[in-house]
Amino acid sequence: MPLFDVYPLYNVTPVSAKGIHVYDENNTEYLDLYGGHAVISIGHAHPNYVDAVTNQVSTLGFYSNAIQNPLQVELADKLETLSGCKDYNLFLCNSGAEANENALKLASFKTGKSRVVAFKNGFHGRTSAAVAATDNPNIIAPINAQQEVTILELNDIEGVKTELEKGDVCAVIVEFIQGVGGLDQATAEFYEQVDALCKANNTYFIADEVQSGYGRSGKFFAFQHYNVTPEVISVAKGMGNGFPIGGILIHPSIEAKYGMLGTTFGGNHLACAAGLAVLNTIEEEQLIDNVNAMSEYFISVAKTIPQIKNIKGRGLMLGLEFDFEVGDLRKKLIYDHHIFTGGASNKKLLRILPPLTIKKEHIDQFFKALKKELEAVEV
Template sequence: MAQKLGAACGLEDYALFLCNSGAEANENALKLASFHTGKSRVIAFKKAFHGRTSAAVAATDNPKIQAGVNKGLEVAFVPLNDLAAVEAEIAKGDVCAVIVEGIQGIAGIHVAEDAFLQGLDRLCRSSEVVLILDEIQSGYGRSGHFFAFEPSGIQPHIVTTAKGMGNGFPIGGVLISPEFKAEHGMLGTTFGGNYLACAAALGVLEVMEQQKLVENARALGRVLMDELKQLDGIREVRGRGLMIGLAFDAPVAPLRKALVDQYHIFTGVSSTNVIRLLPPLTLTEDMARYFINSLKALLKTP
C-alpha cells in the first residue's frame, strides 16, 4: 500500500501510517509534530476544517462543533494566504505545527496559493516548525493533481489523506517525511491498515491509474471553470480541478433546489451563498456540459 501510494503521489520515500479517517489522520499528524518539536502551539487558518475529534476539532475554525473537552489545545487562527500573519504567530514561540488544507473545502473552496505554500515551507523549515498539509478532501486527484499542493513544488513534513482513499470505505493515512523518526508505540490505531481497507485503497489507486482520473479531473475542471466564469449571475468562480466554489450575491438554497427538482443535479453548499461542486472523478464531458447548460438555464429564469 505504501509503495503504491508513494509512486502515485511522488512521495516514495515517505513512511505511511494507516488509520481509519481524516480526523484520526490529523490527530496523529499533530501529535507527531508535538513529539518531534517538543512544543505544543498550533497555527491553523480561518474557516479551516480538520475533523471532529479532540485536536482536529480544536484546529477547526468553528466554535459550534467544539465542546469544552476540545479546547485544551492552543491554536492561533490566521487568514489563509497571509504569510506575515503566520510569521508573527511563530515569533511568539512554542509553535509545533502549521496545519493547512491544500484547498479549503467546507469554507467554500479557497485555494492555498502556490507562492503562499512555498513561503510557508521556507518559514516552517527555518523556524523548525512542522508543516502539515491536510489533503483529506483536496487529495486523491480532486484538484487535478494527486495532491492539491503539488503545483507549488514543495514537500511538506506531513501529508494527511482519507476520503477518496477508500472510495467510501473507511481508511485514512499519514504520509511522514523521512526527516521524522516515528518510534514504535508513538502512533497507534485499532483497525488501521486492516486487510479489507487496504484492498479497497489499492483498488482505488489501480482504477485511478487505469482510467487516468487525475488527468480527467484536471481537463474537465478547466472546462467547468472556464465556462462557469462566463455565466451571468455568479459573483466568483474559484477552485482547481473538480473542486469548485460558486459564490453568489444571494442565498443559493432556491437555486440548489431547482437543480435537484428540474435536472436531478445535487450540489454542496457553504454558508448561505456558495455552491460547492465536488463531482465524481469519473465525470464525463457530457455530464459537465449538462450541468453548465442546466445552471445557465436557471440563471436566466426570472
C-alpha cells in the same frame, strides 16, 4: 430507538449507485456532482472496486496490526509511486479527522511543543485537536477548547512569522484548497514562505489533503502545485471510494517509535483492498488527466454564465459563487433536476465535487439545469 438528530436531511433515499449516478427507492436517477463530500473518487460501484472488496471480504476482512499485512506494504508502495512522495512513510487510520489528529500528535511528539497555527475558514475534522484547529466555534466543545490553537488569516505571512518565532508552535496545518470553508486558496508565495518558516523554527508543516488529495486538484496532491515539502500529509476522503480509510504520509526525516501511534481498525485488510482498487483505477484510467480536461471544460462553460460572479478552486474541487445564497438553488437542482451539489460555510457558493470519472455530457446536463434555474430567478 430514534437517531440522534444532528443532520438536516434532504428528502432523498438512495438505494443504489453506478458510476456518476445515484438511484432512489423509486428508481429515480440523480447526477452526483458532490460524491458524498468528495469521497467517491473512481465512481460508484466501479467494477475494480467491487471485485477487490468482494474478494477480500470473502477471504480475510480484518485482523489487527499485531500481525504482518502485506496489503499495507503494497498500498504504501503504490501510493508512493503515484503520488511522487518518495521515501515518505505511511501510517494508516480510518478517517480524515483521525489522520489530522495523528498528524498533530506526531508534530507535538517530535518537536516537544504544543501550540498549533491554523487558518480562518479551515476545517480539519471533529476530534479533539483537529476540531480545535477548525475555524468554527459552534463545533468546538469546552474540552476541545483546551487545545492551544492560533487562527490566522490566509496570506498573513507576518502573522505566521510572529507566531512561529515565539518558539512554542509544533505545527502549521493548512488546506491548500479549503473545502467546507469555501474553496479559498492562498498565494504561492505565502505557502512557500510558510514552508521555509516552519523549517527554520522546528515546526511541522502539515498539508491537509483529506479533500483535495488523490487527484482532485489536477495533481495527486494540491500542495504539489507549489514548491513546498510538508513534513506530514493527511489523506482520507477519496482514498477508499466510500470505504472508511485514512492515513498520514510522514517525511523520511521523522523517526518512528513503537507505540507512538496506533489504531485498531486502521489499515485493515478490507480497507487496503479498497485503497488499492482506487489507486490502480486512477492509474489505469488516467483519471488525473481526466480531472484536468473536465475542469478546463467546466470552467470554460461557467465563464459564459453572467450570474456566476466567481469561479473558485482547482481541478474537480470547484465552487461557483453567486450574489445570492444558494440554499434554494441546491434544493431546486435536487428535487426538480435530480442533481446533487454541495454547499459551504460561504452561503453564496455552490460546491462541485464529482467523481473523477465525470464526462462532458454530465457537465452539460448540470449547466442546462443551472441556466434554467437562474433564468427563473431573474424572472
